[in-house]
Amino acid sequence: AQAKLDEKDPQAVSLGYVADTAKADKKKYPNHAATQQCNGCALFQGKAGDAAGACSLFGGKTVSGKGWCSAWAKKA
Ligand code: SF4
Known part of the structure; x- marks a missing residue:
């Protein structure tokens, strides 16, 4: 399984x-x-509503479904 992205990751x-x-x-x-x-x-690779999933910005790590970062872009 992929590791969870740490908020402290640079x-x-x-x-x-x-x-x-x-x-x-x-x-x-x-x-x-x-x-x-x-x-x-x-940029979220999981399905809408998933609790966690990969993000194309953070290769190899999963992000929290209810997380956020400044690169957020509305899903088309
Ligand atoms: Fe990835 Fe940021 Fe989008 Fe979350 S908000 S899926 S971390 S680009």
């Missing part, structure tokens, strides 16, 4: 990744919205 830190979208840094990322989460992101 790439995760640089993108402001958090395992819980509610914990996103709102000062640093004013465009963040609580409705944005990994399992609704275009």
